[in-house]
Amino acid sequence: MSEVKFFYGDAVPLEMHKVRIVQKLNLLPIEQRQEAMEKAGYNTFLLQNPDVFMDMLTDSGVNAMSDKQQAAMMQADDSYAGSETFTRLDEKVREIFDTEYFLPLHQGRACENLLSKLFVKPDTIVPMNYHFTTSKAHIVINGGKVEEIFIDEALKINSEHPFKGNMDIDKLKALIAINGAEKISYVRMEAGTNLIGGQPFSLENLQEVRQVCDDHGLMIVLDASLLADNLYFIKEREEQCKEMTIKEITRAISNLCDITYFSARKLGNGRGGGICTNNKEAYMKIRELIPLYEGFLTYGGMSVREMEAITVGLEETMDENMINQAPQFIAYMTNELQKRGVPVITPPGGLGCHLDASAFLDHLPQTKYPAGALAAALYIASGIRGMERGTLSEQRDEDGIEELAHMELVRLAMPRRVFTLSQIKYAIDRITWLYENRRLIGGLKFVEEPNVLRFFFGTLTTDSNWPDALVDKYRQDLGKVCNLFC
């Protein structure tokens, strides 16, 4: 997709690929969607895929693959050790990130598990631009503490700041001054900050973080899972990178970090993960744990077919015309919703379009999980599955007290090259309808609440029979039976 000029009418994002394999979708009638949501305990993670029309839960492992990725999967070299497939992946990762060493792991959180086990000691701190659910859980389980030192602009729902994912350098310095560098395990930078709307950091900011870390002998660990979007935004928005290729920007970022890890469910459009570094000592320490937790060093828990797909996918990620597809679709959706008055996070980021549930449902307190309620209501009204990214995605503190999230968001992920523009228009239509009927939406409460990462499996119920009211209104406004049997 490129920025092609249109002669008649508004410019729309134009796909630079064609669809050659399709998967049939179901759109259930709203009454059945209501039933499915109730059965899923008002948790969109627990819905069954045949009940879902547009799956915007995540971009993890569900991006469309290219013909070249599929072709590469057919040539995988299946051997436990010494696999040629691994050699190809190893060479590609080290080329792209410009590092000496690469270790394969089965997905992003597996990298977080080993890195936290090795480098997070009890009562140490991990400063970061923003946390991600699994990153934080692994740090906390190893006795560490997460300190988020984002810039003030990061939590503003509407902003023009091009790099809301930046770390606040003064806060980093102050944190080190107060606690001492020896109390800090490492500094974590997350590309395309997942939980605050897929917002990027700038290369300049990373250069500044590097300076501070050098002054205090601290390591930078980069979470590159959402690097593709971040690369696109840097190329678009950062003066010093205008003339650089995507690969040059990738290497410049990697060279500023001591350890880079990624989920290849996102980066590389496959299913897997890995850690790369130039630090031999760190490499040796991590390497020891791979056969224990992941698998032998030439597959790390991944299938050889997926490794082939990742190798090709990583190379394709270096193509600006490939990585701009999702951000441009997200910008289209966000801008159209904003025109209709729906509260969304701006500027549009990567990963997905983010609804601001606090403003959308400003009649609900955070303890009634407005983002969870909105995700449930949206599924009922549209068959679209989004993800709660608010208080439900946090966990209670040691005393059992709710940790209220900074933001209550419903994330509508944009799996790369999966949806067409008319499907996005359907989503915009139903979200707008829901916004006009937002007062009908009530809160949620837990029925069964797991202690760790409760948003995955927890089940909830409504605090009134608001879903009935929503379905009644939908029938009044959209008729008994529409063309699509919905």
Ligand SMILES: *Cc1c(COP(=O)(O)O)cnc(C)c1O
């Ligand atoms: C998805 C994600 C992870 C975890 O990766 P998995 O492959 O799902 O385990 C870590 N960090 C960020 C920023 C992510 O988006």
